[in-house]
Amino acid sequence: MALLTPEDLENLSMQLEENDEIARRVTGLDIRGICESLYGTEPGSEKVGIIPITAGNGIIGNFTSSLLYIVEYFGFEGFITEHPDVTGYYEAVSRGADIIMMADDHIFTAHNLRNEKIVSNHVATGVVYADIASRFQEASSKDILVIGLGRVGYAGACHLVNKGFNVYACDPNKEFLQKAVDELGINPYCSDDRKKFSMVFEATPNADTISEGMIEERCLVSTPGIPCGLPPEIGKKYRVDLVMEPLVIGVASMLYSVI
Ligand code: 2YH
Structure with missing residues (x-):
């Protein structure tokens, strides 16, 4: 999959609204409803630590801030670490993150430290x-x-x-x-x-x-x-x-x- 660009991530809320409207019309459920039905889960009080990663092509403008927007939109608590990479990971865990999100050029992952579930964006x-x-x-x-x-x-x-x-x-x-x-x-x-x-x-x-x-x-x-x-x-x-x-x-x- 291609590397995202800052331009891809502009107007996320408008794109979400448009896609929610189409999804609701053609499937009867919005994106939230589709995810709830797909996995049988709903957000509780999970805290998501989002870590900027400098490896490879480096930090993509708007990427971690877009993740924070999405995390909060779906009802999770979230924060972006002040530091990137390993220091950011240490910071995220120390601040009580339940779920870690981070991406390099190859893998974008979410890892729930409590139940040990891990997934790739692919x-x-x-x-x-x-x-x-x-x-x-x-x-x-x-x-x-x-x-x-x-x-x-x-x-x-x-x-x-x-x-x-x-x-x-x-x-x-x-x-x-x-x-x-x-x-x-x-x-x-x-x-x-x-x-x-x-x-x-x-x-x-x-x-x-x-x-x-x-x-x-x-x-x-x-x-x-x-x-x-x-x-x-x-x-x-x-x-x-x-x-x-x-x-x-x-x-x-x-x-x-x-x-
Ligand atoms: O865009 C990507 C990868 N191609 C995976 C996308 C999967 N759809 N990674 C994002 C890199 C983010 C960067 N390291 C950052 O800002 O932390």
């Missing part, structure tokens, strides 16, 4: 976006298309198989595709198949991964992808409902999954 994001797609109330069948079988797509595909959906998936990487066939029993999808879907979970870091031949009119596309895989003109022509947002939904899923 898995939590894959699961929640796949779950949103699968909740489409106007779906024409239990067939669902997963585009991209990297860490996010694979986690979502696995969730959908466990939920009893007929999962079709594609990925240009033949090894990824074969792994999903062997381990999850998904159906490989090829655009020559002429099969169209009412539910699509897109999990690639590429634009224009969704073509006209793949989707039914008024379908639901759920994607954390930056950039968006759905070309705007196709979205408009097929009147697609699109759930897409760079950080909040995945982070909400991380938090609810570790409490």
